[in-house]
Amino acid sequence: MTTETLVLGAGIVGVCVALHLRERGQSVALIDRNEPGEEASxxxxxxxxxxxxxxxxxxxxLPTLLAYASNRSAAVRYAPWHLPRVAGWVLRYWHASRHDRLMRSAHEILPLIEACLGEHDRLIAEAGLEHLIRRNGWIEVFRSIAAQEAAEARASALAEFDLSWKVLDRTALSAAEPALTERAVGAIHWTDPYTVSDPGALTKGYADLFExxxxxxxxxxxxxxxxxxxxxxxSTDSGIHEAARLVIALGPHSVRLLEPLGYRVPLxxxxxxxxxxxxxxxxGLSHAILDEEVGYVLAPMEQGIRLTTGVELDAPDAPPNRIQLQRVERRARELFPLGQPVEDTPWLGLRSAMPDMKPVIGRAPLHEGLWVAFGxxxxxxxxxxxxxxxxxxxxTGEAPFADPAPFAMERFGKTPQLNTVR
Ligand SMILES: Cc1cc2nc3c(=O)[nH]c(=O)nc-3n(C[C@H](O)[C@H](O)[C@H](O)COP(=O)(O)OP(=O)(O)OC[C@H]3O[C@@H](n4cnc5c(N)ncnc54)[C@H](O)[C@@H]3O)c2cc1C
Incomplete structure (x- = not known):
């Protein structure tokens, strides 16, 4: 046995698992079909x-649901023929979205969210990646005072989470982001988060640190x-690798390896x-900007101003569809003077999402030495x-810094009883 643990998938999740195992003295190899951090990460x-x-x-x-159902929303788009395939997953997601269940999930994930900046800080410092990080939060802009007031009420309702945010009126918003047009009447500035000017480079930097x-x-x-x-x-196209333990961290592709072993994970x-x-x-922009009313983010990146869309439900291998980007581009241009696109074709990525909105982190319950981190x-x-x-x-048998039970794969059952949704 040359390697104790093989980590499959070098997105941000696999890279960080490999790095943490290595830091605990394990002999670890990380495998990916690409260089690290080239897909969703x-x-x-x-x-x-x-x-x-x-x-x-x-x-x-109801009005938001009707907008989604009409399939004209910029935030969420679906391919009608794909909906029957994901109906079970959507229903479970809907079930988990009821306020009391949602708040339970929020509290279960909270220890991870609370630790996220500190854990990144340590890796950023060790990997020498400070140049990729802005520690000035992000800004949620509004197109009407009514929308701003509603968002302020929602932010106030989060008092128990002790988040830092401030209201920006039009003047303060102009001072923070002079290039935003008059269509943005005000904003909430969430000051805790960091933003990364090249997430792929961050992932590669963490992978370099691992090596x-x-x-x-x-x-x-x-x-x-x-x-x-x-x-x-x-087995890979470059040969066969062996290890005592495996970690599957292939993001949305994780279930393909789990299915033949009898796991039916509703990813x-x-x-x-x-x-x-x-x-x-x-x-220019000094902060990432979220236009919540429409559903996109504008973020200043190494490659240019990155316009990212919300959610599209379609088969993972369906060709890219420009509709959603066209919708948000038109609306984004109302707020910010976007010039020419940098690329000819849009980038399309896949988020792996569990219907209870929590990742899966832990052991695969039916197999010794098999661990997972996805969703x-x-x-x-x-x-x-x-x-x-x-x-x-x-x-490694250390006391976990947070309760891992909410992220266990067992929450979906140990036997093949649940539908996998692609
Ligand atoms: C538009 C968009 C915006 C987002 N914005 C944010 C944000 O602002 N903040 C945030 O926290 N998250 C954001 N996310 C989510 C975030 O990007 C993902 O949750 C995260 O990148 C998942 O990391 P991962 O390592 O699980 O998966 P991935 O990054 O997808 O990595 C999986 C890896 O597995 C490899 N792989 C797959 N199949 C095989 C195979 N057969 N053989 C070998 N290798 C294989 C791939 O090459 C890839 O490197 C966003 C996602 C999208 C799509």
Whole structure:
């Protein structure tokens, strides 16, 4: 056995799991078909979301639901032919979105959210990645005073979570972000979160740190895994690798390896797009901007101003569809002078999302030496380092810094009784 643990998937989650295991003296190899951080961990909006204490639930507000159902909303779009395939997952998501259940999930995830900045801070410092980080929060802008007042009421209702935020009137907003047009009448500035100007580079930087500490990175497309007498075998297009233990951290692709072993995990996929734009003239942004009423984020990135969309429900391998980006681009141009696009084609990424809005972190209950970390949905960049820490603590027998029970795979049942949703 040359390697104690093989971590499958070098997105932010797999990289952080591998790094934390290596820091605990394990011999660890990380495998990916790409270089680290080239899928969802590259294309996200770059928010290290200390302020997102409530998971993204299905709203119970009738006008919003009707807007979603009409399929004209910029925030959520669905391919009608795909809906029957994901109906079970959507229903379970709806069930978990009821206020009392949602608040229970929020409190279960809270220890991870509370630790997210500190865990990133340590890795950022050790990996020398300070240049990628802004510690000035993000700004939620409003197109009407009524929308702003409603958002202030929602923010006030989060008092128990002790978040830092301040109201910006039009004058204060102009001072913070001079390039925003008059269409933005005010804002809430959430000051706790960090933003990352190149999330892919952050993930690669953490992967470099893992290698510097003695971990190895292997390139290979994983075809399958097999339990052997002494551990696990992973077949890839670059050869077979063996280890005593495996961690599956393949984001939305994790279930493909779990299904043949008898696990039916209800993982759904929320697609999302981004496109970079050059700003017009001297316009720029110092913060990431969320236009909650429409449903997109504008973030200043190394590559340009990154416009990221909300959720698209369609088959993971369906070709990119420009509708949602076109909708948000038109609305974003009302707020900010976006110039020419940097790329010809949009980037499309997949978020792996569990219907109860919590990631899956822990052991695969039917198999010795098999561990998992996926399902981080909208918050994988935020939660990568804390996930790495929690799983490594569980795997090495340390006392976990947070209760891992809410993230156990067993919550979906030990036997193949639940539908997998692609
Ligand atoms: C538009 C958008 C905006 C987002 N914004 C934010 C945000 O602002 N803040 C935040 O916290 N989160 C955000 N997210 C979510 C975040 O990006 C994800 O939760 C996170 O990147 C998940 O990390 P991961 O490591 O689980 O998955 P991934 O980054 O998808 O990594 C999975 C890895 O597995 C590898 N892989 C898959 N199959 C195979 C195979 N067969 N063989 C070998 N390797 C394989 C892939 O190459 C990939 O590197 C956003 C997501 C999207 C799509």
């Amino acid at each position: 590259y294309g996200n909006a770059g928010l290290i979301e200390r302020a997102s204490v409530i998971p993204y639930a299905i709203p119970r507000h 510097k500490k003695g971990g190895s990175f292997l390139r290979g497309a994983i075809a399958g895994i097999r339990k052997t007498r002494t551990g696990w075998q992973v 759904g996929i929320k697609r999302g797009y981004h496109m970079h734009f050059r700003p017009e003239g001297n316009a 981080h949905a909208h918050h994988g960049l935020t939660l990568g380092p804390v996930t790495g820490r929690l799983l490594a603590e569980m795997m």
